[in-house]
Amino acid sequence: MSFTTTRSPLRLAAAAAGTTAVLALTLAACGGSEDSAGSSMPGMDHGSHASHSSRSSRSPSSSHATGESGGESGMPGMDHGSMPGAAHGDAAVRDGLADAADGYRLTSGTRKLPASEAGRYAFRITGPDGKPVTAFAPDQAKRMHFYAIRSDLTGFQHVHPVMAADGTWTADLAALTPGSWRMFASFAPDSGAGKGRDYVLSRTVTVPGDAHKAPLPTPATRTEVDGYTVTVKGEPMAGMAHPLTVSITRQGKPVTDLQPYLDTYAHLTAFHEGDQAFAHLHPETAVRGTRGGGPDLSFHAELPEPGKWRLFLQFRTDGKLHTAAVTLRVNG
Template sequence: MNTGVKITVFAAALAATFGTAYGVGAGVGPVGAPAEPAHGGRHAAQAPAGSAGHGGHDQAAAQGPAAGGLQVSEGGYTLSLDTPQVAAGQGELRFSVKDAQGRKVTAYKTEHGKELHFIVASRDLTVYRHLHPVRAGDGTWSAPVDLPAPGAYKAFADFAPAAGGAKNVTLGADLSVPGAYAPNPMPPAARTADVDGYQVALGGTLEPGKAGELKLTVSKDGKPVTDLEPYLGAYGHLVALRAGDLAYLHVHPNEGGPGPDVSFTATAPSAGTYRLFLDFQHQGTVRTAAFTVTAGGGAEPVAEPAASPAAGAAVEESGEHSH
């Protein structure tokens, strides 16, 4: 059996009630300046040599390392958004990572083909963007982005500075799109997702404090896809966000490929609701399949995606892989 990449995130304190469908409230109203950043710990996704996980192993409480993406500043590094507020639709995000002296970082380790991985997600977890920003010589990063509607979002920067042998750091900062806003309900738990004519089936369970395999199987027109293409050096990338505080983790699959199965060994840090986002590439295009899963609280029912806007959110999530 292949050695897995272990998901080990845990938050020392939740920024909002854990297990809620979204972390910004259920009311309808305008969104203006971004909220103050939530605080927590760092993530750790530990992998053996030859696999593609991200590191970071500070211990916080007996359950394990703290969660990633809950802090805007950590380990002497700060995520600074030049554009903490953008208009709905097509726009551009600009940001930098600053060191303890306030200088923009210009040297990074290259991991999975990139110096820095950048994720944007809505607080209600129905919009997901995996961006690939470009760094200018002065350390300023920029990337085009399409955020479809007003609301509260969060940006995550996952990187390893070149200086001082630093391990991976994941920082998170609040981002907003002004306008009247009503959060969407959490998409229902389902074992299959349809994305641009592809079907992705999720097997396995996510249990708090217990390692288990999550296997995602890609098919098209009822036939298994056996020629998945490497994307950033892997046949699939998985990002998981915890409902309520958006604790972040970014891991890569167990050895194997090129399909139809992409598997991960995962341990949930706590009971609750999570959104899983699987990026996979086929015929030159990257697509994203999204799932809502529950860790703990009994067996999760197997359900087909409903014919509703919430269930169709995976289409929205699949469309943004900017380079």
């Protein structure tokens, strides 16, 4: 399935103010740079910086065209999608688990990435006319958000790729552990039939090697990362909008010096256990000029399925990006 939503006036206003964010129901403990995040938890990979070449103020996402040989290529007419027969339309636009929706398609020639060394994932987004899309609307200061998530949710990276003039995006990734990984591209076309809608499309890649599946940590309301304690408050119900509050403390004291990150004070993304379904959790705490943020951050959570979700929260202090991960149980 693929994921797309129509931007409401509130969402559009939030995007214009740069306050729209992605929330993942797992907080992965890790530090990183502004454009990437990994985790200090065992079995978690650290994110990499977005490509240092051709960076623009509108962050691009990696897009690749796919060839029959499986090699990377920017040429049209390549193999589409990692999910045969990916459907289009509202029946298949949930969770970001398909490579196509409403005529938009994520194409890539990359089916494998190396283990234990940095990798590069290139891709394209093609539109209903089959041509590469090059006009994207900024969402939280970036035109493209790109995520790599391991099948057991123990590996997570969030990077902001760069786009070439031909619509090819390239995402630089830190070393990945062996196993199956899903690559998500989150974007909003700035023209055409999909203008004003948010899309999340994905494909899978394999990292060769001896893969060991790790059990998902048990559901909890708090986690530790880099000396900070992150507490999640709220009891979301599947398929229903629900408020969620994240509080950050350090040595028992409220943290009030959070720095803006992607035009808000925290970025939250969630992935569902088993199928790696993706969910956006949008921030509702506005940046307050030059004042620091915290300790409490509010989010608008809509998690479509019951079960365990892994939540990844990213926030910045003293110029350093921290990534916290926690498992949240969502009731049906």
